[in-house]
Amino acid sequence: MAPISAPSAPRLRRPLADTLNLIFDLDGTLIDSAPDIHAAANKVFQAKGLEPFPFAVVKGFIGNGVGVLVSRLLAAQGLEPTGPLHQDLVASFISLYEEAFDLTAVYPGVCDALQALSAQGHRLGICTNKPEGPARAALRHFGLDRDMRVLIGGDTLPERKPDPAPLLAALAALGPGPALFLGDSEVDAETAHAANVPLALFTEGYRKTPAEAMGAKLIFSDFTALPGLISHIARRL
Numbered sequence: 001m002a003p004i005s006a007p008s009a010p011r012l013r014r015p016l017a018d019t020l021n022l023i024f025d026l027d028g029t030l031i032d033s034a035p036d037i038h039a040a041a042n043k044v045f046q047a048k049g050l051e052p053f054p055f056a057v058v059k060g061f062i063g064n065g066v067g068v069l070v071s072r073l074l075a076a077q078g079l080e081p082t083g084p085l086h087q088d089l090v091a092s093f094i095s096l097y098e099e100a101f102d103l104t105a106v107y108p109g110v111c112d113a114l115q116a117l118s119a120q121g122h123r124l125g126i127c128t129n130k131p132e133g134p135a136r137a138a139l140r141h142f143g144l145d146r147d148m149r150v151l152i153g154g155d156t157l158p159e160r161k162p163d164p165a166p167l168l169a170a171l172a173a174l175g176p177g178p179a180l181f182l183g184d185s186e187v188d189a190e191t192a193h194a195a196n197v198p199l200a201l202f203t204e205g206y207r208k209t210p211a212e213a214m215g216a217k218l219i220f221s222d223f224t225a226l227p228g229l230i231s232h233i234a235r236r237l
């Protein structure tokens with residue numbers, strides 16, 4: 001008797017040729033959140049009877065996560081950068097941060113670009129030093145979570161950027177394939193370099209170094225151009 005034929009095996013879900021694993025930074029890359037970070041920092045400092053900060057000072061300290069931000073702010077006022085006051089300020093900052101969206105804006109063209117990239121078959125994820133809770137809340141609030149398959153925040157792993165571990169973990173979650181890390185800062189450039197992943201630099205974020213000195217494979221200032229730029233370089237990654 002002829003064997004009953006097995007139902008045809010499901011097709012292996014292999015990445016399409018020319019599709020990439022695209023990992024995005026969050027603050028200064030997808031969202032311009034510095035005004036909310038500034039407001040939250042001033043609220044928690046003032047609640048302790050401490051002086052508020054000018055916007056440029058807080059903006060210049062963004063990039064290494066909340067713990068480092070608060071340490072830098074304390075040091076800027078000549079205070080001990082670690083210890084109980086630091087812990088208190090970080091805890092209150094994070095609880096404010098989960099709902100601090102009023103002063104934050106998504107950079108122009110981001111939503112459409114993410115949808116277009118996903119529709120082109122690229123796999124998208126986030127690697128940020130923002131704590132995971134506030135990062136998830138921000139992505140949901142701005143409708144940026146739909147196409148994201150993974151989120152690694154500043155407190156998801158014991159390591160955070162510029163250690164390569166968070167970026168490598170995000171990429172591992174997306175599966176094998178060529179990758180690009182899209183970020184705005186020196187921390188992102190260092191992370192990309194340490195993980196041996198090419199960097200696409202978004203120029204409108206919180207960087208201090210000239211764009212050409214960041215070692216980026218791609219430099220862009222406008223998200224509406226991103227899907228086209230990525231199609232152009234995909235084969236060369």
Ligand SMILES: O=C(O)COP(=O)(O)O
Nearest residue numbers: 026027063064065128129
């Ligand atoms: O929270 C920060 O300090 C920086 O966050 P980012 O990694 O998304 O730029």
Ligand SMILES: [Mg+2]
Nearest residue numbers: 025027028184
């Ligand atoms: Mg950033």
